[in-house]
Amino acid sequence: MAQENMISQKLRVLLAQRTMKNRDLANETGIAQSTISRITSGRSVLIRFDTIEKICKSLHVEPSELFTPCKPLGGHDK
Template identity: 95%
Template sequence: MAQENMISQKLRVLLAQRTMKNRDLANETGIAQSTISRITSGKTKVIQFDTIEKICKSLHVEPSELFTPCKPLGGEKNGK
């Protein structure tokens, strides 16, 4: 999985877990909503580290968590 897709997928999951929308994150971080939308949709190729820091601070996660693949829905399968 490409890292930008991993980040966008993980960010969507984190936002859903917190019942937040892109605009909520934009308001909390000061990052343009269009930038947040491009990240969550996987349409951006480069994400500035300061943007990652602001997002992580707002969501109370470490930056490394954005680079961790999401677990499949429905739990683990095939004994993995």
């Protein structure tokens, strides 16, 4: 899986777990909502580290968590 897709998938999961929307994350981090949307949709070609830091601080996770693949739905490993 490409890192961009891994990050976008993980970010969508983290937002869903917190019942947050892209605009909520944008408001908390000061990152443009369009940037958050590009990241969560997998359309972002390059994500700056300071952007990752702001997102992780807001979601209370370590940056390495964004690079960890999501478990398959249903919790079954393949």
